[in-house]
Amino acid sequence: MEHHANIVPWHMLVAERGIVLRYIPITPDGQLDLSNLDALLTDAKVLSFTSMSNVLGTINPSKFLCAAAHRAGAIAIVDGCQSVPHMATDVQDMGADFLVFSSHKMCGPSGLGLLWGRQQLLDAMPPFMGGGNMIADVRLDGFTCAELPAKYEAGTPPITEAIGLGAAVAYLSKIGMNNIRAHEIDLATYTMNQLTQRFGQDIVIHGPTNIEVRGATHSFAFKDLHPHDVSQVLDQNNVCVRAGHHCAKPLMRLLGANATVRASFYLYNNHQDADALCDALEQASEFFSPS
Ligand SMILES: Cc1ncc(COP(=O)(O)O)c(C=O)c1O
Incomplete structure (x- = not known):
């Protein structure tokens, strides 16, 4: 269920270093199938997974996955791009070794991603990029690295973006991440109910039905209509969704789809938006029905 961002770099390491990739399968309701996890992790060096599917x-x-990785002697890398904006994150409690997330998915500017890592690991690794700012000293015969975090921040940083993200974090923190999660649980419950009540078998919502283990992202197939056709009619009705493979082509293959329509809700959405989505889907149904 990974975004290409957590697949392609590993493929690149297969080519570069000959590492071996293994994948955790997915259950029919879109959760990780953990029944064979310990066997899959035998001799693994890294377990890298998304904390919330986009x-x-x-x-x-x-937390369970990080503990399983550690039991196997592997490190755990968490792709927090989707969970960090939508729920509280505690890297210590989770037991992550590394966690990444993006600014632009949490009301911040684009062009900025964040890596949190355990100090011991960050200290042990060599810098991945050289330049200004990341040095303690430079001589003709070599250089010494700056202390963390500068060691990994070569060059002039994205200053404007970092200040913008700081403002976004302050804004979200003031609202409260637990309040955002509670709001989205309410919204996802309402939306799932409305979609299934109004469209029955005409809609297939992918992923878990249990709201406790899902966010307010709804990917679906509607009738036998192409997702891009659906999204165009939704757009004409002022409902903005994304249609496409969502940078998750292996998952699309598993779903047997080229693409899905995805309606993603955040703190600024409400029940009226879910109603507008359903009304616009009715328009799409009417528009494409053979007369
Ligand atoms: C789960 C997940 N991981 C990774 C990414 C990639 O983030 P970025 O585009 O900031 O590299 C995204 C979104 O694009 C995502 O949803």
Whole structure:
């Protein structure tokens, strides 16, 4: 269920270093199938997983997965791009070794991503990029690295973006991440109920039905209509969704779809938005029905 961002770099390491990739399978309701996890992790060096799927909305059991990785002697890398904006994050409690997330998915500016890492690991690794700012000293015969975090921040940083993200974090923190999660649970419950009540078998919502293990991201197939056709009619009705493969082509293959329509809700959405989505879907149904 990973975004290409957590697949392609590993493929690149297969080519560069000959590492071996293994994948955790997915259950029919879009959760990780953990029945064979310990066997899959035998001799693994890294377990890298998303804490929340950007397609299915699935919230993965991050703490359990980090513990399983450590039992196997592997490190745990968490792709928090979807969970960090939508729920409280505690990297210590989770037991993550590394966690990444993006500014632009949490009301911040684009062009900025964040990596949190355990100090011991960050200290042990060599810098991945050289330049200004990341040095304590430079001589003709070599250089010494700056202390963390500057060691990994070569060059002039995205100053404007970092200040913008700081404002976004302050804004979200003031609202409260637990309040945002509670709001989205309410919204996802309402939306799932409305979609299934109004469209029955005409809609297939991918991912878990249990709201406890899903966010407010709804990917679906509607009738036999192409997702891009659906999204165009929704757009004409002022409902903005994304249609496409959502940078998760392996998952699309598993779903047997080229694409899905995805309606993603955040703190600024409400029940009226869910109603507008349903009304616009009725328009799409009418528009494409053979007369
Ligand atoms: C789960 C997940 N991981 C990774 C990414 C990639 O983030 P970025 O585009 O900031 O590299 C995204 C979104 O694009 C995502 O939803």
